[in-house]
Amino acid sequence: MKTYKQTFAELKQAALIPFFVIGDPDFDTSLAIVKAAIDAGADILELGIAFSDPIADGPTIQKADIRAIDAGMNIQKAKDFIKKIKAYKDIPIGLLMYYNLIYQYGTEKFFADFAAAGVNSVLIADLSIDDADEVLAPAQKAGLDTVFMVTPNTETERAKRIAEKCTGFIYTVSLLGVTGGRDQLSDMIKPLITRLKSITDVPVCVGFGVSTPKHAVQLAQAGADGVIIGSRIVKIIEDNLNDKKSIPAKVAEFIKEIKKAI
Amino acid sequence: MKDKGRFGQFGGFYVPEVLIPALEEMEEAFYQYYKDDKFVAELNTLYCDYAGRPTPLYYATRFSELVGFKVYIKREDLLHGGAHKVNNCLGQGLLAKYMGKTKLIAETGAGQHGLATSMIGALFGMQTKIFMGAIDVDRQSVNVHKMRLCGAEVISVSGGTRTLKDAINEALRYWTSNISDTFYLFGTVCGPHPYPTIVKHFQTCIGTEARRQCLEKIGRLPDIVTACVGGGSNAIGIFNAFVEDKTVKLIGVEPAGRGIATGKHAAPLSAGRVGILHGTKMYLMQDGDGQILDTESISAGLDYPGVGPEHCLLKDTKRAEYVAVEDEAVLDIFDIFTKCEGILPALESSHSLAWVYSQRNKLPADTVVVVNLSGRGDKDVGIVEKNRPVK
Ligand SMILES: Cc1ncc(COP(=O)(O)O)c(C=O)c1O
Numbered sequence A: 001m002k003t004y005k006q007t008f009a010e011l012k013q014a015a016l017i018p019f020f021v022i023g024d025p026d027f028d029t030s031l032a033i034v035k036a037a038i039d040a041g042a043d044i045l046e047l048g049i050a051f052s053d054p055i056a057d058g059p060t061i062q063k064a065d066i067r068a069i070d071a072g073m074n075i076q077k078a079k080d081f082i083k084k085i086k087a088y089k090d091i092p093i094g095l096l097m098y099y100n101l102i103y104q105y106g107t108e109k110f111f112a113d114f115a116a117a118g119v120n121s122v123l124i125a126d127l128s129i130d131d132a133d134e135v136l137a138p139a140q141k142a143g144l145d146t147v148f149m150v151t152p153n154t155e156t157e158r159a160k161r162i163a164e165k166c167t168g169f170i171y172t173v174s175l176l177g178v179t180g181g182r183d184q185l186s187d188m189i190k191p192l193i194t195r196l197k198s199i200t201d202v203p204v205c206v207g208f209g210v211s212t213p214k215h216a217v218q219l220a221q222a223g224a225d226g227v228i229i230g231s232r233i234v235k236i237i238e239d240n241l242n243d244k245k246s247i248p249a250k251v252a253e254f255i256k257e258i259k260k261a262i
Numbered sequence B: 001m002k003d004k005g006r007f008g009q010f011g012g013f014y015v016p017e018v019l020i021p022a023l024e025e026m027e028e029a030f031y032q033y034y035k036d037d038k039f040v041a042e043l044n045t046l047y048c049d050y051a052g053r054p055t056p057l058y059y060a061t062r063f064s065e066l067v068g069f070k071v072y073i074k075r076e077d078l079l080h081g082g083a084h085k086v087n088n089c090l091g092q093g094l095l096a097k098y099m100g101k102t103k104l105i106a107e108t109g110a111g112q113h114g115l116a117t118s119m120i121g122a123l124f125g126m127q128t129k130i131f132m133g134a135i136d137v138d139r140q141s142v143n144v145h146k147m148r149l150c151g152a153e154v155i156s157v158s159g160g161t162r163t164l165k166d167a168i169n170e171a172l173r174y175w176t177s178n179i180s181d182t183f184y185l186f187g188t189v190c191g192p193h194p195y196p197t198i199v200k201h202f203q204t205c206i207g208t209e210a211r212r213q214c215l216e217k218i219g220r221l222p223d224i225v226t227a228c229v230g231g232g233s234n235a236i237g238i239f240n241a242f243v244e245d246k247t248v249k250l251i252g253v254e255p256a257g258r259g260i261a262t263g264k265h266a267a268p269l270s271a272g273r274v275g276i277l278h279g280t281k282m283y284l285m286q287d288g289d290g291q292i293l294d295t296e297s298i299s300a301g302l303d304y305p306g307v308g309p310e311h312c313l314l315k316d317t318k319r320a321e322y323v324a325v326e327d328e329a330v331l332d333i334f335d336i337f338t339k340c341e342g343i344l345p346a347l348e349s350s351h352s353l354a355w356v357y358s359q360r361n362k363l364p365a366d367t368v369v370v371v372n373l374s375g376r377g378d379k380d381v382g383i384v385e386k387n388r389p390v391k
Helices: A004-010 A027-039 A059-070 A075-088 A099-105 A107-117 A133-142 A156-165 A189-199 A213-221 A231-239 A241-261 B017-033 B037-051 B061-067 B085-098 B112-124 B134-139 B141-149 B164-177 B195-218 B233-239 B309-316 B327-341 B347-358 B377-387
Strands: A015-021 A045-048 A093-097 A121-124 A148-150 A170-173 A204-207 A226-229 B010-014 B057-059 B070-075 B103-108 B127-133 B153-157 B182-184 B224-228 B249-257 B273-277 B279-284 B320-326 B368-373
Touching: A015 A027, A015 A059, A015 A204, A015 A231, A015 A241, A027 A045, A027 A075, A027 A241, A045 A059, A045 A075, A059 A231, A075 A093, A075 A107, A093 A099, A099 A107, A099 A121, A099 B273, A107 A121, A107 A133, A121 A133, A148 A156, A148 B017, A156 A189, A170 A189, A189 A204, A189 A213, A213 A226, A213 A241, A231 A241, B010 B309, B017 B085, B017 B164, B017 B195, B037 B085, B057 B195, B061 B070, B061 B327, B061 B347, B070 B195, B085 B112, B085 B182, B085 B195, B085 B233, B103 B112, B103 B164, B112 B127, B112 B141, B127 B134, B127 B164, B134 B141, B134 B153, B141 B153, B141 B377, B153 B164, B164 B182, B195 B233, B195 B309, B195 B368, B224 B233, B224 B347, B233 B249, B233 B309, B233 B368, B249 B309, B249 B327, B249 B347, B279 B309, B309 B320, B320 B327, B320 B347, B327 B347, B327 B377, B347 B368, B347 B377
Parallel strands: A015 A045, A015 A226, A045 A093, A093 A121, A148 A170, A170 A204, A204 A226, B070 B368, B103 B127, B103 B182, B127 B153, B224 B249, B224 B368, B249 B320
Antiparallel strands: B010 B279, B057 B070, B273 B279
């Protein structure tokens, strides 16, 4: 199974990491979209399992969560989805989730089962480094990499402790706020990348608000090892719900554009 | 963070990284000021002159005759704003002022916490935004109007189930984008640490007064103390002063809505599983995967799928007992109690009165029960009229 380490070592530019909510707008369309994204040049996938109360997400991903849940998405189907993706191509997959779904499944069992399905890491949006103990052992036991978030208001000492616990990459939040497309990159992100680069060798991948090829280029130039694009891509799905068949090609087109830019 | 904010296995601070510095700042400020002489003196003056503390402990003569034992009412309904919420809002509002924050945000269900926050925003000259589920904006329109009159902006939340839970989601999201100048004035003993501890502290005046008043009036402690439980702030506020008094039974009353068996309720202590939402580990209404379930209660203030972590511990250790009463019993008691005493109880508080009524002629005549009447029912007359038209 392809690791983050191999992927970052092979890449000459910043990794392109699209985010999708599994099963948005429905299982089959979602599968076609993610496959198209892989073909278009995605280096790593960031996948979310929909939660009823996503407090770190803006309206675009909230709506995607609702679409997925309404279309019948659940934990078991999410696992099947990941297996199907891995059967299509051996690409590293990071899960981005809310804690309750994992806690209800049983944390240890969740990590083990999803590792077996082909996931490389599980990032929990509402679990900070202060409670890392609850997930580090299960992750290690399952052979998964660990990923935690750093935000622009994280103090350097704390950022160091977070970096020490990350084996995959540091999920670097570009702004103070929730997910969602933005016209401009926050002016907080470049100093944050510089700060992280001075304290750690763990790859720095930047997400939240990254929306255009220009943003991706700016981040890559600032030293980011990967760019995570979520809401902007999910918006393509939202905007084309009346013609679902057209979505995979449209998503692929956007991803190619970003890929070319970086 | 200095503390983990745990109550046994419950509590904690399960939040996105971006909120950690804000919670740390709040925890630090709270520990710095809550025993500070100047802060305490200023808060006590506000409790007394602005809110109307101490509130009376009233012996409900006719209601006592009806149920066959002695019922004392802790009159939080007489407070400014009409509910216990002002205790917490004055405390946190003053803390915000000491921290140099200039803006307040809050979630609200029944509108009582939103109203109390709006009052305090006006009092301290702070810009105030209130997040409220669209359904609640509808069913508690009088309070919405009052909030706006106080100068607050009321934001109607149309996502999710459009009730208290979604108002909290939206307030948390807004806070992550505005943490530097904005204080999130949380309304109950839920949410991430340090809120359960802070809110308990500022509500404990209810119990401290009630305990003293019992000793003065009756010469002994009560046998039972009861309160309704939404998030659990009015209940913790009165329980906390009696927790060490092992002879005093503590009864928390949850909303059983249309009946626990129907699933249409908001009673996580009666029918929930341990889970994590809004930054805390607690009993929670959820499906098998852990998706949060819709709740239902005639009282907007109790319509929440979770419950304060300390209540979860009090339940597990059996120090407190939690029961649930249905909407129909709540509507019955609203009428019975108002006709007996000439006091309109909030539909939230009516839950604890309904439990007391369910015990009629079952307890010895010299039993002393203290009911925390957390709020007044003026805001609910429309709902009551709709369900039980006066002929
Ligand atoms: C009068 C009244 N009582 C009780 C509650 C429930 O809150 P808590 O359980 O935190 O006391 C509310 C909430 O809005 C209320 O307005």
